[in-house]
Amino acid sequence: MKIKFNKTIILFFVISYCSAQTIIPIETKDFAMVFKTDNQNRLWNIYFGKKLSDISDYKDIDGQYYFPSSNAGMYNAAYTPSGTWNLSEPALQVKHFDGNLSTELHFVNVNTEVNNEETITKITLTDPVYKLKVVLNYKVWSNLNVVEQWTDITNNEDGAIELNKYASANLYFTNKDFYLTHFQGEYLKEMQPVEEKLTQGLKTIESKLGTRAMLLGTPNFIVSFENHQSEDEGLVLLGQLAWSGNYKIDFEIDSYKNLRLIAGINPYESNYYLKKDETFKTPSLIYSISNKGTGLASRQLQSWAKKYRVLNGEGDRLTLLNNWEATYFDFNETKLSKLIKDTKDLGLDLFLLDDGWFGNKYPRNNDDAGLGDWEENRKKLPNGLGYLVKEAKKSKVKFGIWIEPEMANPESELFKNHPDWIIKQPERPEKLYRNQMVLDVTNPEVQDFIYDVVDNLFTQNPEIAFIKWDCNAVIYNAYSAYQQQKGIPQTHLYVDYVLGLYKVLERIREKYPKVPMMLCSGGGGRADYEFLKYFTEFWPSDDTDPIERIFIQWNYSYFFPAITMDCHVTNWGNQPIKLKVDVASMGKLGFDVDVSHMNEKDLEFTKTAIKNYNRFKNMVLHGEQYRLSSPYKNPFASLMYVHNNQSLAIMFNYLSSNRFMERMTKRPIKLKGLDANKKYSVKEINLYPGVKSTLNELIVYSGDFLMTVGVNPEVDTKRTSVILLIEEVN
Numbered sequence: 201m202k203i204k205f206n207k208t209i210i211l212f213f214v215i216s217y218c219s220a221q222t223i224i225p226i227e228t229k230d231f232a233m234v235f236k237t238d239n240q241n242r243l244w245n246i247y248f249g250k251k252l253s254d255i256s257d258y259k260d261i262d263g264q265y266y267f268p269s270s271n272a273g274m275y276n277a278a279y280t281p282s283g284t285w286n287l288s289e290p291a292l293q294v295k296h297f298d299g300n301l302s303t304e305l306h307f308v309n310v311n312t313e314v315n316n317e318e319t320i321t322k323i324t325l326t327d328p329v330y331k332l333k334v335v336l337n338y339k340v341w342s343n344l345n346v347v348e349q350w351t352d353i354t355n356n357e358d359g360a361i362e363l364n365k366y367a368s369a370n371l372y373f374t375n376k377d378f379y380l381t382h383f384q385g386e387y388l389k390e391m392q393p394v395e396e397k398l399t400q401g402l403k404t405i406e407s408k409l410g411t412r413a414m415l416l417g418t419p420n421f422i423v424s425f426e427n428h429q430s431e432d433e434g435l436v437l438l439g440q441l442a443w444s445g446n447y448k449i450d451f452e453i454d455s456y457k458n459l460r461l462i463a464g465i466n467p468y469e470s471n472y473y474l475k476k477d478e479t480f481k482t483p484s485l486i487y488s489i490s491n492k493g494t495g496l497a498s499r500q501l502q503s504w505a506k507k508y509r510v511l512n513g514e515g516d517r518l519t520l521l522n523n524w525e526a527t528y529f530d531f532n533e534t535k536l537s538k539l540i541k542d543t544k545d546l547g548l549d550l551f552l553l554d555d556g557w558f559g560n561k562y563p564r565n566n567d568d569a570g571l572g573d574w575e576e577n578r579k580k581l582p583n584g585l586g587y588l589v590k591e592a593k594k595s596k597v598k599f600g601i602w603i604e605p606e607m608a609n610p611e612s613e614l615f616k617n618h619p620d621w622i623i624k625q626p627e628r629p630e631k632l633y634r635n636q637m638v639l640d641v642t643n644p645e646v647q648d649f650i651y652d653v654v655d656n657l658f659t660q661n662p663e664i665a666f667i668k669w670d671c672n673a674v675i676y677n678a679y680s681a682y683q684q685q686k687g688i689p690q691t692h693l694y695v696d697y698v699l700g701l702y703k704v705l706e707r708i709r710e711k712y713p714k715v716p717m718m719l720c721s722g723g724g725g726r727a728d729y730e731f732l733k734y735f736t737e738f739w740p741s742d743d744t745d746p747i748e749r750i751f752i753q754w755n756y757s758y759f760f761p762a763i764t765m766d767c768h769v770t771n772w773g774n775q776p777i778k779l780k781v782d783v784a785s786m787g788k789l790g791f792d793v794d795v796s797h798m799n800e801k802d803l804e805f806t807k808t809a810i811k812n813y814n815r816f817k818n819m820v821l822h823g824e825q826y827r828l829s830s831p832y833k834n835p836f837a838s839l840m841y842v843h844n845n846q847s848l849a850i851m852f853n854y855l856s857s858n859r860f861m862e863r864m865t866k867r868p869i870k871l872k873g874l875d876a877n878k879k880y881s882v883k884e885i886n887l888y889p890g891v892k893s894t895l896n897e898l899i900v901y902s903g904d905f906l907m908t909v910g911v912n913p914e915v916d917t918k919r920t921s922v923i924l925l926i927e928e929v930n
């Protein structure tokens with residue numbers, strides 16, 4: 201068969217045609233994903249792997265594999281429909297306007313648009329019987345090997361249709377073995393990795409919690425091909441479903457031992473109705489592909505996030521002092537004014553007032569009342585927030601504030617005045633989580649209310665410079681009075697909640713495009729790349745014990761750059777202040793301590809460490825990250841950031857185990873990412889007052905030496921934390 205290629209002007213995207221078959225390669229700098237139509241115009245996923253140098257070779261790939269269409273039907277469909285002859289896990293399940301449950305998808309056309317560094321390819325499919333249109337979207341950042349994939353489903357049928365499953369993406373891999381790493385969660389134990397070899401059948405990671413998806417697990421995963429996940433070797437795909445609600449990611453090994461990956465909104469209780477001519481846009485699956493292990497995959501994803509996704513991802517971040525653990529709910533103007541002064545004395549940028557500042561009829565003096573009543577508590581703050589903002593200004597620090605605007609305590613004016621704004625079953629007892637319930641964000645009045653909470657704060661106190669947006673409950677008893685009243689099916693609630701929240705955030709960002717906002721959720725309940733379009737950072741966990749944080753931050757680092765991670769020094773953990781500050785300095789540094797409880801030397805150390813952080817933070821926030829020694833495989837953790845054209849780097853080393861005879865680094869740790877031909881000095885910083893480094897700092901090393909032999913940070917029980925500054929020597 202003769203195939204004619206029609207090469208578009210875009211270098212890394214090519215479409216080829218022949219009379220009966222179309223071949224569509226979606227290419228990045230190093231990889232390709234290839235689709236091919238059959239003689240009935242169905243579209244198949246025929247390749248995922250290293251890009252071939254001659255695009256005309258793609259047409260011969262499927263002949264090398266066993267892709268029969270009998271057995272369980274469609275294994276490698278580009279977007280697997282259901283109800284006809286597909287018997288494996290579908291990407292799409294539709295009840296058509298006439299009640300029919302079968303869907304087939306045929307290829308119609310493909311379009312590509314190039315927009316600077318982004319290329320979007322849109323593949324249109326339709327059902328030959330029903331007027332249902334599906335557009336598969338692939339946005340590619342070629343140089344970074346990062347792909348964002350989503351699907352638009354349009355109902356052009358003669359009446360409403362019901363989407364029973366509507367995945368964002370459907371991928372297919374034909375390698376020999378597959379290892380999945382997913383990250384389990386629990387309050388205070390977020391992002392715990394588990395690697396397992398996938399075997400025939402279905403493995404699903406999912407959330408049904410409504411909000412704060414990361415409490416049980418996370419929508420992040422790593423697929424490692426052929427071998428176990430490794431930091432510097434092997435083909436890996438590192439992905440995330442960018443959706444801030446219920447997700448479901450299916451990994452299905454079919455009977456030919458190939459892997460089908462279907463990711464999207466969790467269809468659990470979420471049948472979505474589309475009226476005639478309506479389109480549903482799914483959230484995105486975002487992934488980074490590397491053939492040099494997870495290290496490169498993470499750096500690609502982190503660079504992408506900083507440059508293209510996270511709000512102000514290439515900007516600066518504010519260090520801060522938070523009063524939460526210093527005071528909890530028990531504060532007044534005097535106590536806060538003192539903390540504001542401490543903020544300045546420590547050398548931090550901003551004072552953050554946490555929970556407890558609001559509520560009068562139902563004062564917020566603990567977590568069982570007042571949530572929802574966003575007025576200053578007159579007893580604690582008789583002169584309002586304005587007074588504190590002024591105090592901050594006097595001390596030349598900025599002022600930030602905590603809110604949790606999606607929630608209410610039953611003991612609140614909000615709850616009493618607007619019982620219909622709360623998500624709860626009308627005929628059943630209420631079920632509280634942390635003494636509170638979730639507002640029905642599908643309701644436009646609630647959306648306005650949340651918007652106004654933020655807008656009023658800024659209008660009344662234009663100098664507010666930071667917001668910590670919390671979310672401390674899951675959705676129980678899912679039922680929306682608003683949707684009932686409007687005749688909207690209750691199965692829209694989980695989805696419309698998240699869409700409603702995005703709408704509010706969109707409005708907030710229109711009016712306040714820059715103010716930094718932290719995404720918090722009883723710790724690490726929330727963090728994803730849809731939210732991070734609106735937020736500058738997130739709070740990875742309420743667990744701030746530095747040893748635990750070494751692990752938690754390590755795991756988040758697979759998916760998120762340091763600039764997005766808020767890391768605070770607190771009273772958690774019985775470890776030295778140096779370890780706490782050093783660990784927190786690997787992200788965006790903050791403090792949640794009562795300075796008056798610190799001894800002199802700790803205070804002196806802390807002030808110097810904050811000065812140091814301000815000097816090196818560019819490396820952490822904007823540099824390239826290299827994970828050097830995993831605390832899961834070694835008794836110590838080591839990680840570095842390289843910046844400024846490989847002329848500057850910083851290396852963090854920690855003792856993470858307490859096993860006798862393992863509590864020291866007995867050999868050097870190899871550095872990464874430096875220039876082999878450059879010369880570097882290696883100096884220890886953040887030394888505790890009176891302590892001298894044990895390292896010989898006079899040696900000048902070549903980059904080659906540091907990356908081949910390495911350097912021993914001499915971590916041991918007396919030196920549980922060692923930060924090394926690596927500077928080019930001319």
Ligand code: GLA
Nearest residue numbers: 524554555720721722723742
């Ligand atoms: C959550 C957050 C904490 C703090 C409290 C306030 O638990 O994770 O940092 O803000 O809420 O109630």
